[in-house]
Amino acid sequence: MSDELRPPPEPHELDPTLPGVDYSEQVNVSGIHDAVLREKFDPREGMEPMPIWLWVAVALLIGWGGWYLGTFSGGYRADGFDERSGGAFLGEAGAAQAAAGAAAKEDPAVAFAKLGKRQFTANCQSCHQATGLGQAGVYPPLAGSEWVTGCKKRVIAIVLKGLQGPFKVKGTTYNNVMQAWEPVLDDKKIAAVLTFVRNEWGNQAPPISPEEVAAVRAEFASRKVAWTEADLLAIPENSPINIVPAAPSPANPAPATPAPAVAPSAQPSP
Amino acid sequence: MTAAYIILGISLVAFGAMAVTALVWAARAGQFENFKAGSESIFDSGEPIGEPTDLFPDVDRAKLAAVASRAAKGAARP
Amino acid sequence: MTDNTHSIPAGAPPMPPASDAAERAAIDQSCRRPVLFFFGSALFWLLAGTFFAIVTSIKLHDPEFMNRAPLPDAVRFQTGEFLRANPISMQDVGFLTFGRFRAAHLNSVAYGWATSAAIGVGVWLMARLCRVPLRRPSLVTAAGVLWNIGIAIGIAAILAGQSTSVEWLEFPPYAALILGTAYAIIAIWAVDMFASRKPGHVYVTLWYVLAAFFWFPWLYASANILILLKPVQGSVQAIVNWWFGHNVLGLWFTPIGIGAAYYMIPKVIGRPIHSYYLSAIGFWSLALFYSWNGGHHLIGGPLPAWVITASIVASVMMVIPVVVTAINHHMTTRGHFHMLRYSPTLRFVVFGAMCYTLVSLQGSSMAIRSLNEITHFTHYTIGHAHFGLYAFFTMIMFGCMYYIVPRLCGCEWRSAYLIRLHFWTAAYGIAAMVAALTIGGLVQGLMLADPAKDFLGEILAITKPYLVGRSLSGVLLSIGHVVFAYHFALMVLQLGRREGGPVYFNPVEGEARP
Structure with a gap:
C-alpha cells in the first residue's frame, strides 16, 4: 500500500504451521529467485495515461454521435417516428397519405x-x-x-x-x-x-x-x-349463380352468423 | 398511471444525483489520487511481486520458474 | 457442504490477524458457507438450464422432438393451424412446448446460474477488497436460500404456463417478489459491508461490484412495477422492457464480470493493473453510457425516432469503456501470456475478458440501423447473446470459481485433466455455437430482406444445418458443465488434493510430483 516497493516478507508470515493460515496464498519462494524477479520488475506508476490515439478516437466518436443525433432524430418530436424525415412528422406525412388515399378512392x-x-x-x-x-x-x-x-x-x-x-x-x-x-x-x-x-x-x-x-x-x-x-x-360446370337482388346490401354482405368451427376433421396422411 | 411516471421521474433524478454524489465523494476522498497505491491495493505487503497465485494442480514449478525468467528476459530485451 | 475438521479449522476461534495471510484466511473462511451455497445452487441451475437449452435447441430444427403428437408435414411450421387441428394433444404436453422451455432456459441460466454465480463471486470480492471478514454471513446464506426458492417457483410457474410473456421478466409477479426481496437483502448487506471496510483505496473492482449490487435491484424493481404491477402504456412498456433486458447484461453481469477480471488478472499474475487511471475512466464511462442502450432493440418500432437514435449513439459510445478496459487488461497480461498455460483461473478469465471486447464491439455495430435491419429477428442476435453471457460472463465466473473454491474448501482441485477438459469443451463449444448462429443469422437476415425468397422452402431449409450445429455445440458445453459440477462436488465433499496444503503453493510438493 506504500509508494515504495514492498519489503520482503517476514519469516513468521510464511510459517505454514500457523492455524488458520491461508495456505493457498502462502508463498515459499527461494530468495534468489525472488531477487531475480524483483530486479526485472519495473515499478509501474498505475497512472499510464490514455494513449493519444484513444483520445482522438474518443473525440471522433463524440463528433459522430452528435452528427447522428442531429440527423436521425426526427426533429425530437414525440410524433416523429421516421428517423429520416428530419422535420416532416407523422402528422404531416399522415395527412399527405390520407389525401393520396382519398384520391385513390375515386376509382x-x-x-x-x-x-x-x-x-x-x-x-x-x-x-x-x-x-x-x-x-x-x-x-x-x-x-x-x-x-x-x-x-x-x-x-x-x-x-x-x-x-x-x-x-x-x-x-x-x-x-x-x-x-x-x-x-x-x-x-x-x-x-x-x-x-x-x-x-x-x-x-x-x-x-x-x-x-x-x-x-x-x-x-x-x-x-x-x-x-x-x-x-x-358434382356441381355442374358453369352452372348459373342466382343472385338474389338487393337482399344483402353489398356494403354489409357477410352473414353475421357465428360460423361453426370448420375444423378439418380429416388429417392428411403424410 | 400518473403515479408510475412520478416514480419513474423520481428514480431517474435520484439515481442521477447518487451517481454525481458518488463521483464527488470519490474525488474528495482522494480516490483519483495516487493511482499507484490504488492499483497495488489488492496486494498485501506480504505478497511477493510477480509470483503466480493460481496454478493447475499438475504444474511443475521449477519448469514454470524457468519459463517465467525466460519470458522476463524476452520482455526486457526490446 | 460438510463441516470438515481437517481442512482450515472451521470451528477455530477467530485468529488475531497475525499476518496478512492469516487475515486473508479469516476472510475466506467467513465466506465459506454463503459463497459455496451460491456456487452450488448456481451449478445446479446451470445443469437445469443446460437441459432446457438442449431440448429447446433441438426443437428448433426438429419440432417433433419431445412432442407427443407428430406434426403433419403441411402444418409443421404453422402452429395456429396445428392447434386448431390438435387442440387436446398440445395441452397434454404443454410444459414441453418450445415457448415454455425457452423461457425456462433463459430464466434458469440468467437468474439461476449467472446471477447466483455473480452474487457468490461478488460477495467474496467484497470481503476481500473491504479487508474484513464477511459481516452477517448467515444473512447472506438466508438471502441465497430465498433466491433459490424464488427461482424454483418461477421456473415451475413458467413450465405450468404462467409466464408473463415479457422477455427477461417471464417470472410471474409472486416469484419476482421473492427474488426482489432476496436481492434487496444482498444490496443492503453490500452497503453495510462497504461502510465497514478498512480505510484505504477503493479498488476498481469494488466500484464495479458495489455499483452492480446497487443497480440490479433498481432495474428489477422498476421493470416489474412498470410492466407487471402498474403497467404503463403499450409502447412505453416496450422501452421499459428493453431498458431492463439490456441493462441486466450491461449494469449487472458486465460490471461483475469485468470487475472480477480487474481483480483476478493482476492477482493471479502477481502484478498490479497496467493503468489504474484508465480503469477509473472505464468505470465512469460505462456508468454513463450503458443504461441508455436498451432502445436499440426497438429499431423500427413505434417509438419516437429520437429515443431510438439516442440509444444507438449511446451503444456506439460504449466503444470507449470497452476499448479502455481492453487496453488495460491486455497491457496487464502482456509479458505473462505464458501463464495461460499454467493457471486455470487466468485461462478462463482472459478468455472471457477478450470475448468481452469482441462481443461489445459486435454489439455496438449491431445497434447501427443499417446492420440491425439485417441482423434483427435472426439467429445472429441469439449468437450475440450467447457470446456475451457465455463466452464473456460465464467463462469469467468459471475462472473465479477455480480461484475461490480451493481457498474456501482448503483443498486443491483434484484433477488438472478435468479442468482442461472443462476449458476446452467450453471454449470450443461456445466458439462453434457463436460461429453457427452468427453465420446462419447473417444468411437468414439477408434472405429475409429479399422478398423474392420463399420462407418455408428456402430460408428454413438453409438455416437448419446451422441450428443442428448449434445443438451439437450445446452438447459440447453440457459435457463441460457436468465435468465442472462433478469436480466442484468433489471439492465441497473435501475430496480434493490436500498433501500439505494446496500443492501449487508448496514448491517441494510441486517438484516432487512426477
Whole structure:
C-alpha cells in the first residue's frame, strides 16, 4: 500500500504451521529467485495515461454521435417516428397519405384490385406463394390452374369451404387440407382476392363480384365440411349463380352468423 | 398511471444525483489520487511481486520458474 | 457442504490477524458457507438450464422432438393451424412446448446460474477488497436460500404456463417478489459491508461490484412495477422492457464480470493493473453510457425516432469503456501470456475478458440501423447473446470459481485433466455455437430482406444445418458443465488434493510430483 516497493516478507508470515493460515496464498519462494524477479520488475506508476490515439478516437466518436443525433432524430418530436424525415412528422406525412388515399378512392376498380392483392398477401401467399406456383407436392399452384380460371361457382365454393383429401390440379394430385375462409373473409374480400388470382401470373378470367360470392355462400350455407374433389365435381360446370337482388346490401354482405368451427376433421396422411 | 411516471421521474433524478454524489465523494476522498497505491491495493505487503497465485494442480514449478525468467528476459530485451 | 475438521479449522476461534495471510484466511473462511451455497445452487441451475437449452435447441430444427403428437408435414411450421387441428394433444404436453422451455432456459441460466454465480463471486470480492471478514454471513446464506426458492417457483410457474410473456421478466409477479426481496437483502448487506471496510483505496473492482449490487435491484424493481404491477402504456412498456433486458447484461453481469477480471488478472499474475487511471475512466464511462442502450432493440418500432437514435449513439459510445478496459487488461497480461498455460483461473478469465471486447464491439455495430435491419429477428442476435453471457460472463465466473473454491474448501482441485477438459469443451463449444448462429443469422437476415425468397422452402431449409450445429455445440458445453459440477462436488465433499496444503503453493510438493 506504500509508494515504495514492498519489503520482503517476514519469516513468521510464511510459517505454514500457523492455524488458520491461508495456505493457498502462502508463498515459499527461494530468495534468489525472488531477487531475480524483483530486479526485472519495473515499478509501474498505475497512472499510464490514455494513449493519444484513444483520445482522438474518443473525440471522433463524440463528433459522430452528435452528427447522428442531429440527423436521425426526427426533429425530437414525440410524433416523429421516421428517423429520416428530419422535420416532416407523422402528422404531416399522415395527412399527405390520407389525401393520396382519398384520391385513390375515386376509382373503385383500383381500390378493388388493391384489396385483392392485399388479401392474397395476407392469407394465401404463405401456401400458394407470391409466384402463385404453390409448393411442389404440397400446395397446388394457382397460376394456370383450371380450377382458378374455370367455373366461377366452384372456385368461390372452394374458397368458402376449403378442401380436403386428394385433389388434382394441372394433372398432379395433391393430398392436403385447405382451410375454410367463410368465417374469416367477407364477400367483398373473397371476390377481390378471386378476381386478383384469376388475372395474375398470366391467368385471364372474368372478374367475380361480391354479389356472386354472397349468392354462392347462401346456396351452400348448410354445408359444414370442406369439399372433396368428388363433391366439387358434382356441381355442374358453369352452372348459373342466382343472385338474389338487393337482399344483402353489398356494403354489409357477410352473414353475421357465428360460423361453426370448420375444423378439418380429416388429417392428411403424410 | 400518473403515479408510475412520478416514480419513474423520481428514480431517474435520484439515481442521477447518487451517481454525481458518488463521483464527488470519490474525488474528495482522494480516490483519483495516487493511482499507484490504488492499483497495488489488492496486494498485501506480504505478497511477493510477480509470483503466480493460481496454478493447475499438475504444474511443475521449477519448469514454470524457468519459463517465467525466460519470458522476463524476452520482455526486457526490446 | 460438510463441516470438515481437517481442512482450515472451521470451528477455530477467530485468529488475531497475525499476518496478512492469516487475515486473508479469516476472510475466506467467513465466506465459506454463503459463497459455496451460491456456487452450488448456481451449478445446479446451470445443469437445469443446460437441459432446457438442449431440448429447446433441438426443437428448433426438429419440432417433433419431445412432442407427443407428430406434426403433419403441411402444418409443421404453422402452429395456429396445428392447434386448431390438435387442440387436446398440445395441452397434454404443454410444459414441453418450445415457448415454455425457452423461457425456462433463459430464466434458469440468467437468474439461476449467472446471477447466483455473480452474487457468490461478488460477495467474496467484497470481503476481500473491504479487508474484513464477511459481516452477517448467515444473512447472506438466508438471502441465497430465498433466491433459490424464488427461482424454483418461477421456473415451475413458467413450465405450468404462467409466464408473463415479457422477455427477461417471464417470472410471474409472486416469484419476482421473492427474488426482489432476496436481492434487496444482498444490496443492503453490500452497503453495510462497504461502510465497514478498512480505510484505504477503493479498488476498481469494488466500484464495479458495489455499483452492480446497487443497480440490479433498481432495474428489477422498476421493470416489474412498470410492466407487471402498474403497467404503463403499450409502447412505453416496450422501452421499459428493453431498458431492463439490456441493462441486466450491461449494469449487472458486465460490471461483475469485468470487475472480477480487474481483480483476478493482476492477482493471479502477481502484478498490479497496467493503468489504474484508465480503469477509473472505464468505470465512469460505462456508468454513463450503458443504461441508455436498451432502445436499440426497438429499431423500427413505434417509438419516437429520437429515443431510438439516442440509444444507438449511446451503444456506439460504449466503444470507449470497452476499448479502455481492453487496453488495460491486455497491457496487464502482456509479458505473462505464458501463464495461460499454467493457471486455470487466468485461462478462463482472459478468455472471457477478450470475448468481452469482441462481443461489445459486435454489439455496438449491431445497434447501427443499417446492420440491425439485417441482423434483427435472426439467429445472429441469439449468437450475440450467447457470446456475451457465455463466452464473456460465464467463462469469467468459471475462472473465479477455480480461484475461490480451493481457498474456501482448503483443498486443491483434484484433477488438472478435468479442468482442461472443462476449458476446452467450453471454449470450443461456445466458439462453434457463436460461429453457427452468427453465420446462419447473417444468411437468414439477408434472405429475409429479399422478398423474392420463399420462407418455408428456402430460408428454413438453409438455416437448419446451422441450428443442428448449434445443438451439437450445446452438447459440447453440457459435457463441460457436468465435468465442472462433478469436480466442484468433489471439492465441497473435501475430496480434493490436500498433501500439505494446496500443492501449487508448496514448491517441494510441486517438484516432487512426477
